Amino acid sequence: MLQYIRSVLANRVTIAASVVQDYNLPPNPISHITLTFRYQNLMANTLATVANILATLTTIDVLWRGSTV
Numbered sequence: 001m002l003q004y005i006r007s008v009l010a011n012r013v014t015i016a017a018s019v020v021q022d023y024n025l026p027p028n029p030i031s032h033i034t035l036t037f038r039y040q041n042l043m044a045n046t047l048a049t050v051a052n053i054l055a056t057l058t059t060i061d062v063l064w065r066g067s068t069v
Helices: 050-055
Strands: none
Touching: none
Protein backbone atom coordinates (compact mmCIF):
# COMPACT_ATOMS: atom_id res chain seq x y z
CA MET A 1 0.00 0.00 0.00
CA LEU A 2 1.21 3.48 -0.86
CA GLN A 3 2.32 5.57 2.09
CA TYR A 4 2.87 9.30 2.28
CA ILE A 5 5.53 10.81 4.50
CA ARG A 6 4.54 14.24 5.79
CA SER A 7 7.47 16.52 6.63
CA VAL A 8 6.99 20.02 8.00
CA LEU A 9 9.76 22.40 6.91
CA ALA A 10 8.68 25.42 8.93
CA ASN A 11 5.74 25.85 11.26
CA ARG A 12 4.15 29.30 11.64
CA VAL A 13 7.18 31.30 10.54
CA THR A 14 6.91 35.02 9.85
CA ILE A 15 8.86 36.13 6.80
CA ALA A 16 9.38 39.85 6.30
CA ALA A 17 9.05 41.56 2.94
CA SER A 18 12.08 41.42 0.61
CA VAL A 19 13.64 38.53 2.55
CA VAL A 20 14.90 35.36 0.91
CA GLN A 21 14.17 32.34 3.08
CA ASP A 22 15.88 28.98 2.47
CA TYR A 23 14.68 25.60 3.73
CA ASN A 24 16.32 22.23 3.22
CA LEU A 25 13.92 19.64 1.89
CA PRO A 26 13.95 16.14 3.36
CA PRO A 27 15.95 13.47 1.50
CA ASN A 28 12.84 11.39 0.77
CA PRO A 29 11.30 11.52 -2.73
CA ILE A 30 8.89 14.46 -3.11
CA SER A 31 5.61 14.11 -4.98
CA HIS A 32 4.24 17.55 -4.10
CA ILE A 33 4.82 20.57 -1.89
CA THR A 34 1.94 22.24 -0.06
CA LEU A 35 2.30 25.88 0.99
CA THR A 36 -0.05 27.35 3.59
CA PHE A 37 -0.23 31.11 4.06
CA ARG A 38 -1.77 32.85 7.04
CA TYR A 39 -2.52 36.55 6.76
CA GLN A 40 -3.49 39.09 9.36
CA ASN A 41 -5.67 42.06 8.50
CA LEU A 42 -3.95 45.06 10.03
CA MET A 43 -6.66 47.60 9.22
CA ALA A 44 -10.17 47.62 10.67
CA ASN A 45 -13.08 46.73 8.38
CA THR A 46 -10.83 45.45 5.56
CA LEU A 47 -10.30 41.95 4.28
CA ALA A 48 -7.36 40.75 2.24
CA THR A 49 -8.49 39.44 -1.13
CA VAL A 50 -6.83 36.57 -2.96
CA ALA A 51 -5.53 39.07 -5.53
CA ASN A 52 -3.92 41.17 -2.76
CA ILE A 53 -2.35 38.11 -1.17
CA LEU A 54 -0.93 36.80 -4.46
CA ALA A 55 0.41 40.26 -5.32
CA THR A 56 2.70 40.09 -2.27
CA LEU A 57 4.49 37.01 -3.64
CA THR A 58 7.11 37.55 -6.29
CA THR A 59 8.74 34.12 -6.63
CA ILE A 60 8.76 30.72 -5.03
CA ASP A 61 11.62 28.60 -6.33
CA VAL A 62 12.35 24.96 -5.56
CA LEU A 63 15.99 24.18 -6.28
CA TRP A 64 17.87 20.92 -6.45
CA ARG A 65 21.67 21.22 -6.67
CA GLY A 66 21.29 24.83 -7.71
CA SER A 67 18.86 24.18 -10.56
CA THR A 68 15.15 24.90 -10.55
CA VAL A 69 13.02 21.77 -10.30
